Amino acid sequence: MVWHKDSALPEGIDMVGIPGGFSYGDYLRCGAIAAQSPICGAVKAHAERGGYVLGICNGFQVLTETGLLPGALLRNAGLKYICKTVGLKVETSDSDFTAGYNAGDVIDIPIAHHDGNYFADADTLARLKGDDRVAFTYTDNPNGAQADIAGILSANRRVLGMMPHPERAADAGHGGTDGVALFRALAGALITA
Amino acid sequence: MKARVHVMLKNGVLDPQGEAVRHALGALGFDGVNGVRQGKVIELDLAEGTTEADVTAMCEKLLANTVIESYAVDIG
Numbered sequence: 114m115v116w117h118k119d120s121a122l123p124e125g126i127d128m129v130g131i132p133g134g135f136s137y138g139d140y141l142r143c144g145a146i147a148a149q150s151p152i153c154g155a156v157k158a159h160a161e162r163g164g165y166v167l168g169i170c171n172g173f174q175v176l177t178e179t180g181l182l183p184g185a186l187l188r189n190a191g192l193k194y195i196c197k198t199v200g201l202k203v204e205t206s207d208s209d210f211t212a213g214y215n216a217g218d219v220i221d222i223p224i225a226h227h228d229g230n231y232f233a234d235a236d237t238l239a240r241l242k243g244d245d246r247v248a249f250t251y252t253d254n255p256n257g258a259q260a261d262i263a264g265i266l267s268a269n270r271r272v273l274g275m276m277p278h279p280e281r282a283a284d285a286g287h288g289g290t291d292g293v294a295l296f297r298a299l300a301g302a303l304i305t306a
Numbered sequence: 307m308k309a310r311v312h313v314m315l316k317n318g319v320l321d322p323q324g325e326a327v328r329h330a331l332g333a334l335g336f337d338g339v340n341g342v343r344q345g346k347v348i349e350l351d352l353a354e355g356t357t358e359a360d361v362t363a364m365c366e367k368l369l370a371n372t373v374i375e376s377y378a379v380d381i382g
């Protein structure tokens with residue numbers, strides 16, 4: 114754990130995880146203030162050096178606000194906060210986050226958000242699709258996200274932002290284990306690196 | 307000196323909150339409201355000598371997310 118007012122990450126770190134939550138009470142825009150906190154400069158530098166970054170839920174919002182991932186997360190189209198398990202289609206297995214799945218797999222992962230409605234302009238959407246950077250799509254779009262997008266990768270495929278919570282489907286006690294393969298694949302990539 | 311920043315969702319970005327307000331106005335009997343867009347106004351109390359370019363930089367860096375929002379600055 115690193116405090117948001119710190120300005121450096123621990124030496125030799127391989128991966129940064131930005132968890133969900135409601136940083137700064139979602140004031141101004143979700144993730145906007147956190148994206149300006151001192152530690153985010155170090156996270157950006159880490160990503161630019163080719164380090165792994167995983168942003169989940171509010172973490173995804175922070176990553177779009179820092180510019181590490183394109184697009185933005187808008188209020189859910191139905192205006193309601195949604196907390197339920199949804200079906201996700203794995204769109205690509207070509208990343209160290211998604212290598213444990215096969216493209217086309219459908220997995221059950223919980224969502225819990227008010228602002229998960231992914232938006233990007235047409236050119237950005239075309240680029241994401243053309244470069245195989247859409248990681249996950251919703252099988253039944255719950256929030257109005259463009260192109261059913263639930264998670265996207267950076268150009269170097271080492272930054273993943275996603276609204277659903279794989280860490281909440283990582284133990285039988287959670288009611289599902291479909292998220293385990295993501296963490297197992299990532300751990301495998303880090304060990305062999 | 308004061309500055310007032312108006313931030314709106316860009317045209318073409320769906321505004322579900324504005325839509326909900328439009329429906330509620332219709333339910334109250336206000337016919338003829340064809341569209342509602344909801345934005346925000348940010349008032350800044352600034353040191354003398356702050357320039358419009360400074361406020362524009364504030365908008366670009368933090369106050370607006372130009373992926374989805376447009377902004378306008380009023381100074382004075």
